[in-house]
Amino acid sequence: xxxxxxxxxxxxxxxxxxxxxxxxxxxxxxxxxxxxxxxxxxxxxxxxxxxxxxxxxxxxxxxxxxxxxxxxxxxxxxxxxxxxxxxxxxxxxxxxxxxxxxxxxxxxxxxxxxxxxxxxxxxxxxxxxxxxxxxxxxxxxxxxxxxxxxxxxxxxxxxxxxxxxxxxxxxxxxxxxxxxxxxxxxxxxxxxxxxxxxxxxxxxxxxxxxxxxxxxxxxxxxxxxxxxxxxxxxxxxxxxxxxxxxxxxxxxxxxxxxxxxxxxxxxxxxxxxxxxxxxxxxxxxxxxxxxxxxxxxxxxxxxxxxxxxxxxxxxxxxxxxxxxxxxxxxxxxxxxxxxxxxxxxxxxxxxxxxxxxxxxxxxxxxxxxxxxx
Amino acid sequence: xxxxxxxxxxxxxxxxxxxxxxxxxxxxxxxxxxxxxxxxxxxxxxxxxxxxxxxxxxxxxxxxxxxxxxxxxxxxxxxxxxxxxxxxxxxxxxxxxxxxxxxxxxxxxxxxxxxxxxxxxxxxxxxxxxxxxxxxxxxxxxxxxxxxxxxxxxxxxxxxxxxxxxxxxxxxxxxxxxxxxxxxxxxxxxxxxxxxxxxxxxxxxxxxxxxxxxxxxxxxxxxxxxxxxxxxxxxxxxxxxxxxxxxxxxxxxxxxxxxxxxxxxxxxxxxxxxxxxxxxxxxxxxxxxxxxxxxxxxxxxxxxxxxxxxxxxxxxxxxxxxxxxxxxxxxxxxxxxxxxxxxxxxxxxxxxxxxxxxxxxxxxxxxxxxxxxxxxxxxxxxxxxxxxxxxx
Numbered sequence: 001x002x003x004x005x006x007x008x009x010x011x012x013x014x015x016x017x018x019x020x021x022x023x024x025x026x027x028x029x030x031x032x033x034x035x036x037x038x039x040x041x042x043x044x045x046x047x048x049x050x051x052x053x054x055x056x057x058x059x060x061x062x063x064x065x066x067x068x069x070x071x072x073x074x075x076x077x078x079x080x081x082x083x084x085x086x087x088x089x090x091x092x093x094x095x096x097x098x099x100x101x102x103x104x105x106x107x108x109x110x111x112x113x114x115x116x117x118x119x120x121x122x123x124x125x126x127x128x129x130x131x132x133x134x135x136x137x138x139x140x141x142x143x144x145x146x147x148x149x150x151x152x153x154x155x156x157x158x159x160x161x162x163x164x165x166x167x168x169x170x171x172x173x174x175x176x177x178x179x180x181x182x183x184x185x186x187x188x189x190x191x192x193x194x195x196x197x198x199x200x201x202x203x204x205x206x207x208x209x210x211x212x213x214x215x216x217x218x219x220x221x222x223x224x225x226x227x228x229x230x231x232x233x234x235x236x237x238x239x240x241x242x243x244x245x246x247x248x249x250x251x252x253x254x255x256x257x258x259x260x261x262x263x264x265x266x267x268x269x270x271x272x273x274x275x276x277x278x279x280x281x282x283x284x285x286x287x288x289x290x291x292x293x294x295x296x297x298x299x300x301x302x303x304x305x306x307x308x309x310x311x312x313x314x315x316x317x318x319x320x321x322x323x324x325x326x327x328x329x330x331x332x333x334x335x336x337x338x339x340x341x342x343x344x345x346x347x348x349x350x351x352x353x354x355x356x357x358x359x360x361x362x363x364x365x366x367x368x369x370x371x372x373x
Numbered sequence: 374x375x376x377x378x379x380x381x382x383x384x385x386x387x388x389x390x391x392x393x394x395x396x397x398x399x400x401x402x403x404x405x406x407x408x409x410x411x412x413x414x415x416x417x418x419x420x421x422x423x424x425x426x427x428x429x430x431x432x433x434x435x436x437x438x439x440x441x442x443x444x445x446x447x448x449x450x451x452x453x454x455x456x457x458x459x460x461x462x463x464x465x466x467x468x469x470x471x472x473x474x475x476x477x478x479x480x481x482x483x484x485x486x487x488x489x490x491x492x493x494x495x496x497x498x499x500x501x502x503x504x505x506x507x508x509x510x511x512x513x514x515x516x517x518x519x520x521x522x523x524x525x526x527x528x529x530x531x532x533x534x535x536x537x538x539x540x541x542x543x544x545x546x547x548x549x550x551x552x553x554x555x556x557x558x559x560x561x562x563x564x565x566x567x568x569x570x571x572x573x574x575x576x577x578x579x580x581x582x583x584x585x586x587x588x589x590x591x592x593x594x595x596x597x598x599x600x601x602x603x604x605x606x607x608x609x610x611x612x613x614x615x616x617x618x619x620x621x622x623x624x625x626x627x628x629x630x631x632x633x634x635x636x637x638x639x640x641x642x643x644x645x646x647x648x649x650x651x652x653x654x655x656x657x658x659x660x661x662x663x664x665x666x667x668x669x670x671x672x673x674x675x676x677x678x679x680x681x682x683x684x685x686x687x688x689x690x691x692x693x694x695x696x697x698x699x700x701x702x703x704x705x706x707x708x709x710x711x712x713x714x715x716x717x718x719x720x721x722x723x724x725x726x727x728x729x730x731x732x733x734x735x736x737x738x739x740x741x742x743x744x745x746x747x748x749x750x751x752x753x754x755x756x757x758x759x760x761x762x763x764x765x
Contacts, residue, residue, distance in 0.1 A: 003607050010599035062651060127428050127467075129620050131651045138631055160633045177655050180635045212633055292596035294624060294652055302594060337600045343562040343590040 002214035007338040013221035015330020016228040020283030021307035022322035024276025030252045030317035031272050033103060037110040039280060040304015041117035042083050046281025047288040047295045050079040054133040062131040065173025072135040076282045083281025084274040091273045121297025129296045132289040137176040140216040146209045148200055153190035157182045159211040163196045165203035174204040181209050220291045227286060231279055235319055309353050315366020416708045420460045421479030423490035423500055428467025432646045433492045433693045438462055439686050440697030448705050455709040465496055472496035476503045486714040489700050494518030494566045501525045510720040514700035515693055518565045522742045530723050530742045532703055533665050533696055539641045540573025542663050542748045542764055547639060548581045553611035555584045561617040562590040570616035570641050586610050602629040613638045619646040623653025630656040645692045650756050658755055663748040665733045666695040667760045675732050699731035
């Protein structure tokens with residue numbers, strides 16, 4: 001039963017990652033009816049900008065110690081803005097000239113941009129996976145501290161007791177490590193205990209021994225979920241309570257009428273791309289970078305596709321729909337992996353999409369709109 | 374507007390025709406002047422290497438290339454070697470379809486006498502059809518999927534141990550050395566190499582009285598293994614068998630350690646790359662895998678190789694470099710005995726390789742075009758593997 005909640009939390013975090021990409025998909029579709037297939041590449045681009053920022057502006061090597069929240073925050077902002085600027089340029093060069101050429105043409109252009117960015121990445125930084133520099137130290141909650149001094153050889157604990165300590169990494173920063181003190185149900189070995197005490201003694205930061213609850217959430221997962229909440233709240237305020245948001249909604253409802261009423265349509269569309277890509281870029285740093293610590297030029301492909309599915313599932317064009325769709329997709333994926341078969345995950349994820357669309361073609365929160373003629 | 378597709382179509386077909394003409398022309402001229410060898414002089418041999426020089430396992434392809442190039446340079450510099458080699462490297466981008474194209478180009482356009490490669494089993498299996506149909510001998514130095522030599526026919530050879538052997542060795546190691554009673558198996562879905570190793574480990578481990586608690590899968594390219602490692606932790610096995618590649622394995626180990634799972638992970642030669650430590654960091658320590666080669670071996674031939682390799686590339690050789698090097702030496706041995714670069718004679722000479730001294734043990738080719746050599750068990754350390762034991 002405890003595992004069920006662990007799977008659910010895993011689904012929530014991966015769903016949040018999809019959601020950070022899906023909101024951009026859905027906003028762009030909502031406003032110009034374009035499925036921007038290059039959006040997954042914005043996520044990738046953001047991760048690479050964050051990588052560059054951490055490596056060169058903050059001097060964090062891939063095998064260094066954790067520099068903490070401030071460099072991470074700076075990397076997120078830099079990556080978000082850089083990605084947003086890229087998106088505005090892409091819109092200006094590749095989509096705007098085709099705005100009146102029909103939706104299929106714009107869609108093909110988007111596919112082209114997607115492939116172009118993937119291949120450009122492979123050519124310039126190579127197709128190899130690379131380690132993202134460390135950001136913040138891992139920790140899990142809830143946990144309870146077991147004072148190291150109180151443990152005696154032969155003691156038996158019902159949970160693993162794990163020591164968290166730190167060594168000085170090659171860049172001079174402390175790097176968090178962990179070591180086993182006791183395995184659940186097995187008597188504490190004197191040698192292992194002595195080793196743990198020595199590690200704690202020499203630790204660069206204060207060392208702690210913890211035993212963890214059966215259901216835990218990782219600080220990085222929590223950070224991703226919190227970011228999604230902030231993004232969702234920010235977008236709600238933007239769309240519902242600002243002039244820009246009102247203009248967005250106007251363009252979405254009727255492009256030409258909005259233009260006739262004096263809405264600066266081009267600027268609103270650029271702004272939409274800017275915001276959507278900003279969120280995708282910061283998602284890239286948070287997920288591919290901070291959480292998984294592995295990036296490559298094709299890293300946007302699968303999450304991009306899943307986010308697109310999530311946006312359609314939730315009702316493309318609707319921001320709450322995209323978030324809801326992403327969370328449902330993330331959780332159902334993990335449930336399939338956990339209880340059905342880990343190999344069938346993607347098949348089931350897309351199966352769910354088909355099932356929902358058969359019952360409700362406009363998606364969960366979408367409204368059916370007749371084709372405008 | 375209407376005319377444009379026309380023009381494009383015309384240009385395209387013209388390009389095709391030109392390309393075709395170019396191809397056939399080249400084959401003819403080069404076919405006419407195919408390498409002939411005098412009785413006395415060294416055997417001139419054109420080797421085509423089909424390698425993963427880019428894409429997801431580019432690290433192995435690059436290392437193989439370095440090892441092969443070193444062997445070619447050494448043999449050409451040695452007047453007593455009896456061979457004069459030229460080697461062409463073709464990049465298959467770690468992609469099965471491109472691997473087939475690469476070997477097609479090497480054989481049909483470049484007229485090589487023998488093909489060496491590829492690294493990944495999927496890439497070798499796609500390419501070997503071409504070698505089989507064109508009757509050009511092909512030696513894979515590193516693809517370990519069992520079916521390769523069975524399906525490949527009489528032209529396809531392998532000079533490393535195969536997956537059944539790796540699975541059997543590691544199952545025995547888990548039982549005898551680590552005293553493991555239970556295991557969880559983790560397969561990289563759709564990867565022939567990983568599936569082969571999981572199958573052979575399972576057979577050997579259960580035959581020895583071990584218990585397989587569950588079988589899990591992941592997809593290559595995945596980054597999120599939280600659910601997988603949660604399931605592993607709940608099953609609580611003595612060892613986890615995860616014979617995948619170095620791209621995902623370190624993430625699996627890292628995420629398992631992060632949720633407090635502390636038992637050892639075991640793997641195959643797919644772990645052998647510095648990326649394992651780059652991506653996994655300090656969590657990689659204290660796990661085991663079997664490999665073809667260890668640079669810390671005391672064999673003097675290995676030590677010379679490590680020294681020369683270091684001088685040329687300023688790096689420590691991995692198994693891929695050693696196997697690539699060995700493959701070239703095996704081919705050179707065969708060419709010397711065949712006394713000719715004729716693919717048919719070369720094939721027969723490779724079939725009869727006997728006691729060729731190589732970095733990864735003595736090579737004798739069996740009837741089934743396989744060699745059997747001892748495996749080395751390596752233990753992962755802080756930043757690199759250390760030799761643990763020889764195991765048969």
